Amino acid sequence: MSGPEVTRPNILVFIADQLRADHLGAYGNDEVRTPNLDRLAERSTVYENAHVANPTCMPNRASLLTGRWPSAHGTQYNGIPVDPEASTFVRQLASCGYRTSAVGKLHHQNMGWDFEPEQLEQIRASAPGLMDPRLPDAFNRLREPGWDQCENRERHAASFIPMPEDYYGYQNVDLVIGHGDAPGGHWAHWAREQGIDPELLGGSKAGTNVLDSWEQVYTSSIPASAHPTRYIGVKASEQVRKAAGEDDPFFMFVSFPDPHHPFAPPREYSRRYDPDSLSLPVGFGQDHSRSPEHIRKMIAQRGQPNGDPTMTFSVTETQYRMAAAAQYGLIEFMDEQIGEVLQTLEETGQADNTIVVFTSDHGDLFGDHGLMLKHFVHYRAVTRVPLLIHMPGQKVAEHRADLISSADLAPTFMDLAQVPAFRGIQGRSLSENGELRVGDGARALLIEEDQPFSLEGLPAPVRMRSVITPEGRLTKYFGTDTYELYDHRNDYDEMENLAGLQQAQGLKHRLEMALNEELVNLSSAQVRPVASA
Known part of the structure; x- marks a missing residue:
């Protein structure tokens, strides 16, 4: 005699782009207003020490998707599409009866951005074979031409292009390509249906209040009603309503391209925060005499953005304040859309059987230690991400200090959905028997970062590896003698690099062992052996 049928939960995941945990x-x-996420946190498990597997968009999004670190899944830096044959937790859910959909930015394939000229020069000098089209890759698989162009912005600009029926496991995708107020993808066609031409009204040239010293901060001329953030809220609510009429459970990935720079809120959100009233972040004017050379060089050029607008640089007080006021407006806008989607979940009667998750793909230095954005540093602001998990029926918050990695989410989702995992998962599930575990975090977390180019003061190619334990952080820049060492028990804010100090040798040894x-x-197995030899 069979037991009662088990009802599998829906899973609704919200993810922000480049949002550090403490900007909520x-x-x-206490400066930014996020009432909807705050209410969600009041009935969720709030993970205080969730960190990325890699602090860069494509690598960490691939880790979220596969439960594996970039050195294993192969997308080690931006520009390497995720292997279309990779096992993903979304594909596993779909194969076991879940209806899977995504709304917003995915970034599992390239958007079409080129390297900066100086970056190409560095790559050709330090790894001449890397960009040579005549050389084969380590693995060569026969694939249809164009398989890796599904998120190419230029291709989507020409006409509306539906996504494949199985896009890394997603059966339906409403796509946004890029960041800011004028990205590409399906949003651009939707915006035109609203009477808005992104080519005329998007970007800093059409915007107002452009910051003279950093054009990544401005007020968008795209109205809030047609903004990418609004598109994501509308499309996600549509998908939630559609799911209410289906028998199978759903998995939905709702991915906002904000608050990643450019920090360009629509006019309705651009003046909600007074830049002069915002407090300066930790270590904004700190002494960097013991920091690695590339950090010291950035500090010496404070106020000069990198030629590549995605790269780390040292900000002035004005640049920080203006960017923070703009970013807080974007965060508040995103929070309102999340609130609308959650309200739709309630109205359609699905909230009581839906796990709701909020996180981000990586953080942002955002003024900490006088630095901005990401890349080539592993301060907490850029590696730590928010992670809220609400379980059906949960009424009160639980706060956990466990060390959690982005790679832990894939096995967690499969466990919560009662779906078998695949071989090669490197993350650790936070769930057991359909419930979240208590006090079962990792003893240590590994963070990877590889780049084929670098900044002044740091030779290319860059191979960074950090380990975080409750005791501290060690970051090694492989190929150099440079390392960073921080004692988190006495220096939570990572203000004093202990590298080279005799009194810190014990800490260094313990972190090196970790x-x-x-x-x-x-080095876990990822393929089933079929014989002993």
Whole structure:
């Protein structure tokens, strides 16, 4: 005699782009207004120490998708599409009866951005074979031409292009390509249906209040009603309503391209925060005499953005304040859309059987230590991300200090959905028997970052590996003698680099042992052996 049928939960995941944890009210920020996420946190498990597997968009999004670190899944930096044959948790859910959909930015394939000229020069000098089209890759698979152009912005600009029926496991995708107020993809066609031409009204040239010293901060001329953030809210609510009429459970990935720079809120949100009233972040004017050379060089050029607008640089007080006021407006706008989607979930009667998750793909230095954006540094602001998990029926918040990685989410989602995992998962599930575990975090977390180019003061190619434990952080820049060492028990804000100090040798040794162990742990089997020899 069979037991009662088990009802599998829906899973609704919200993800922000380049949002550090403490730019939300739920994580202690009393300047930004995020009432909907704050209410969600009040009935969720709030993970205080969730960190990325890699602090860069494509690599960490691939880790979220596969439960594997970039050195294993192969997307080690932006520009390498995720292997279309890779096992993903979304594909596993779909194969077991879940209806899977995504709304917004995915970034599993290239958007079509080129390297900057100086970056290409560095790559050709340090790794001449990397960009040579005549050389084969380590693995060559026969694939249809164009397989890796599904998120190419130029291709989507010509006409509306539906996504494949199985896009890394997603059966339906409403796509946004890029960031800011005028990205590409399906949004651009929707905006035109609203009477808005992104080519005329999008970007800093059409915007107002452009910051003279950094054009990544401006007020968008795209109205809030046609903004990408609004598109995502509308399309996600449509998908939630559609799901109410279906028998099978759903998995939905709702991915906002904000608050990633450019920091360009629509006019309705651009003046909600007074730049002069915002407090300066930790270590804004700190002494960097013991910091690595590339950080010291950035500080010496404070106020000069990198030629590549995505790269780390040192900000002035004015640049920080103006960017923070703009970003807070974007965060508040995003929070309102999340509130609308959650309201739709309630109205359609699906809230009581839906797990709701909020996180981000990586953080942003955003003024900490006098730096901005990301790349080539692993300060907490850029590696730590928000992570809220609401379980059906949960009424009160639980706060956990466990060390959690972005790679842990894939196995967690499969466990919560009662779906078998695939071989090669490197993340650790936070769930057991359909419930979240208590006090079962990792002893140490590994963070990878690889780049084929670098900044002044740091030779290319860059191979960074960090380990974080409750005791501290060690970051090694492989190929150089440079490393960073921080004692989190006495220096939570990472203000004093202890590298080279005799009194810190014990800490260094313990963290090196933890780093070595984590590196070995990544050699897990990913293919079933069919014989002993």
